[in-house]
Amino acid sequence: MSREITIDPVTRIEGHAKITLRLGDDGSVNDAMFHVTQFRGFEKFCEGRPLTEMPSLMARTCGICPVSHLMAAGKACDDLLAVKIPTTAANLRRIMNLAQIVQSHALSFFHLSSADMLLGMDADPATRNIIGVLGQRPELARDGIRLRQIGQTIIEILGGKKIHPAWVVPGGVNKSLSSGDREKIQAMLPEALEIGLRTLQWFKRSLDNFREEASVFANFPTMFLGLVDSKGNLEHYDGFLRLMDAKGDIIQDMIPPGDYHKYIAEAVEPFSFMKFPYYRKDGYPDGIYRVGPLARLNLVDACGTPNADQEWAEFKELQRGPVLSSFHYHYARLIEIVYGIEKIQELLADQAILKTFVRARARPNRFEGVGVAEAPRGTLIHHYKIDEQGLMKWANLVIATGHNNLAMNRGILQAAKHFVDGNKLTEGMLNRVEAVIRCYDPCLSCATHAMGKMPLKIELLSAKGESLDEIVRN
Amino acid sequence: MRSFATDPRVLIIGYGNTLRGDDGLGRVVAVELGHTMDPSVVRVIDCHQLTPDLSEPLSKARLAIFVDAREGSPPGDIECDKLTIESCNNSDLVHHLTPQRLLAISKALYGSKPEAYAFSVGGEEWGYCETLSPKVQAAVPVLIGWIERLIATTADHTIGACHA
Numbered sequence: 001m002s003r004e005i006t007i008d009p010v011t012r013i014e015g016h017a018k019i020t021l022r023l024g025d026d027g028s029v030n031d032a033m034f035h036v037t038q039f040r041g042f043e044k045f046c047e048g049r050p051l052t053e054m055p056s057l058m059a060r061t062c063g064i065c066p067v068s069h070l071m072a073a074g075k076a077c078d079d080l081l082a083v084k085i086p087t088t089a090a091n092l093r094r095i096m097n098l099a100q101i102v103q104s105h106a107l108s109f110f111h112l113s114s115a116d117m118l119l120g121m122d123a124d125p126a127t128r129n130i131i132g133v134l135g136q137r138p139e140l141a142r143d144g145i146r147l148r149q150i151g152q153t154i155i156e157i158l159g160g161k162k163i164h165p166a167w168v169v170p171g172g173v174n175k176s177l178s179s180g181d182r183e184k185i186q187a188m189l190p191e192a193l194e195i196g197l198r199t200l201q202w203f204k205r206s207l208d209n210f211r212e213e214a215s216v217f218a219n220f221p222t223m224f225l226g227l228v229d230s231k232g233n234l235e236h237y238d239g240f241l242r243l244m245d246a247k248g249d250i251i252q253d254m255i256p257p258g259d260y261h262k263y264i265a266e267a268v269e270p271f272s273f274m275k276f277p278y279y280r281k282d283g284y285p286d287g288i289y290r291v292g293p294l295a296r297l298n299l300v301d302a303c304g305t306p307n308a309d310q311e312w313a314e315f316k317e318l319q320r321g322p323v324l325s326s327f328h329y330h331y332a333r334l335i336e337i338v339y340g341i342e343k344i345q346e347l348l349a350d351q352a353i354l355k356t357f358v359r360a361r362a363r364p365n366r367f368e369g370v371g372v373a374e375a376p377r378g379t380l381i382h383h384y385k386i387d388e389q390g391l392m393k394w395a396n397l398v399i400a401t402g403h404n405n406l407a408m409n410r411g412i413l414q415a416a417k418h419f420v421d422g423n424k425l426t427e428g429m430l431n432r433v434e435a436v437i438r439c440y441d442p443c444l445s446c447a448t449h450a451m452g453k454m455p456l457k458i459e460l461l462s463a464k465g466e467s468l469d470e471i472v473r474n
Numbered sequence: 475m476r477s478f479a480t481d482p483r484v485l486i487i488g489y490g491n492t493l494r495g496d497d498g499l500g501r502v503v504a505v506e507l508g509h510t511m512d513p514s515v516v517r518v519i520d521c522h523q524l525t526p527d528l529s530e531p532l533s534k535a536r537l538a539i540f541v542d543a544r545e546g547s548p549p550g551d552i553e554c555d556k557l558t559i560e561s562c563n564n565s566d567l568v569h570h571l572t573p574q575r576l577l578a579i580s581k582a583l584y585g586s587k588p589e590a591y592a593f594s595v596g597g598e599e600w601g602y603c604e605t606l607s608p609k610v611q612a613a614v615p616v617l618i619g620w621i622e623r624l625i626a627t628t629a630d631h632t633i634g635a636c637h638a
Contacts, residue, residue, distance in 0.1 A: 111526070134526075134582055138583050141583055145529065145530055
């Protein structure tokens with residue numbers, strides 16, 4: 001007798017999704033599926049638009065990570081113009097991208113996930129949210145708010161507004177950085193670094209409480225994909241693609257981003273609107289890989305800033321070879337916050353950041369262009385084709401969260417098999433299944449997010465449709 | 475979200491979705507006030523929705539004014555309510571915060587909260603459009619006048635009743 005449990009919606013993620021667990025006769029979990037239930041269609045409705053509109057248009061894909069889409073779209077347009085943008089413009093874009101990573105990671109950790117860690121996976125869902133964190137540890141909530149505020153303020157100073165700035169343009173950026181604005185940003189960074197390091201120390205002290213979760217939260221061998229710079233160090237804006245296997249061997253390196261399609265293919269499944277990218281050589285679904293903070297810290301040779309390198313070395317001690325448990329996305333996210341702040345400090349310290357030549361101008365010189373950047377959640381690829389008038393003919397977006405689709409599906413299966421007893425459901429069991437998804441901080445291309453408890457009905461049905469058990473959150 | 479100063483005495487938060495007709499009322503009003511108010515006295519924030527991040531600037535203000543559109547009232551009808559804090563632990567916390575709950579967060583996290591008022595205008599057009607309906611548009615200058623008067627009457631830092 002096959003039965004199903006549905007978790008709908010999955011809470012504290014960006015966007016809308018549900019999870020289905022299929023049970024066997026004995027109540028054990030046989031299969032799990034992560035369904036993305038919303039459809040966006042950006043690849044289709046941009047057709048016919050001028051390429052110059054693409055950065056601003058693509059930024060509307062999301063209200064949480066618009067900067068990431070600005071970066072990838074801007075770079076794809078640079079490729080269509082066939083220009084090398086001024087170094088100052090590239091570094092200014094780099095600063096905005098890092099500020100976006102800092103604020104997005106802060107949102108993920110403090111607002112969406114810290115409640116699980118601070119209050120426990122079995123805590124009352126009415127308080128298992130940022131408001132619960134506020135009650136228990138107001139200083140942690142204050143740190144989260146402040147860190148996010150700093151990241152967003154940097155974006156606002158550079159781009160004129162916090163969400164959907166129109167500052168990235170094909171060929172560079174539309175405004176240089178004044179010395180006054182540089183000082184404003186620099187003044188905020190020591191406090192941000194202090195918060196990042198303080199939170200990291202707290203998280204490391206809490207790790208022992210989550211050994212069981214770490215052992216079964218998508219803890220399995222996969223490949224890892226991400227950008228590195230020419231030295232193999234951590235890089236979020238530019239560089240080359242690197243693919244590492246589960247043993248830690250680099251299997252593809254220094255791939256020019258424009259060649260991504262030679263290595264990555266995309267599959268579709270009938271149960272989800274999200275695509276399933278895979279490593280072409282290994283086929284589908286064996287070509288499973290992960291992207292994002294965990295992948296990046298696994299595959300780099302170093303971070304390249306002092307505190308982040310020290311923390312990265314300690315992180316690598318978790319496991320010989322790559323760190324495989326997706327629970328440690330949280331850990332990697334906090335290290336990247338520290339890295340992002342230190343790197344912004346380094347970039348701003350260079351006088352050349354104030355140069356006013358920040359835009360290369362050209363007409364379209366190619367019919368096809370690719371832009372790749374590291375979004376908070378992983379490698380983001382924009383691939384465009386235009387006609388002779390510079391109008392969009394075709395677009396393909398390989399979204400960071402999409403790369404992790406296979407791993408998220410496999411991850412919820414692993415956690416559900418370990419925690420869920422289909423004969424008697426508990427809220428804590430199902431929260432752990434959701435929490436696996438939250439490790440990846442998926443952004444389902446939507447501006448919404450739930451800060452706390454959303455309406456949820458989980459029903460356990462027999463093959464005849466009889467209700468065997470039910471949990472309802474109002 | 476656009477801010478105009480660091481720690482002024484009055485904070486105006488206009489919020490809503492400018493792609494949904496009258497729902498963008500709060501932001502339209504905030505942008506207008508941002509052009510006319512003295513930034514050393516009034517900080518204006520226009521944003522899509524209320525988020526916990528706003529509790530920090532809220533805690534630094536002595537007078538807070540929220541501006542939003544409202545369903546279920548005659549179009550263009552203006553209301554003003556003096557706000558009190560609302561429990562943080564209500565179980566219906568979902569996609570958005572209320573001004574009252576934001577005040578509670580401000581108090582809990584930073585130990586202070588301002589006197590606060592919510593101005594709202596009844597709307598009628600909530601579909602996909604980037605303009606206000608005629609009745610709501612006509613209410614904008616009236617509402618701005620009310621807000622300016624409220625700020626003027628509290629200029630001596632004594633927060634009195636709302637005269638709107």
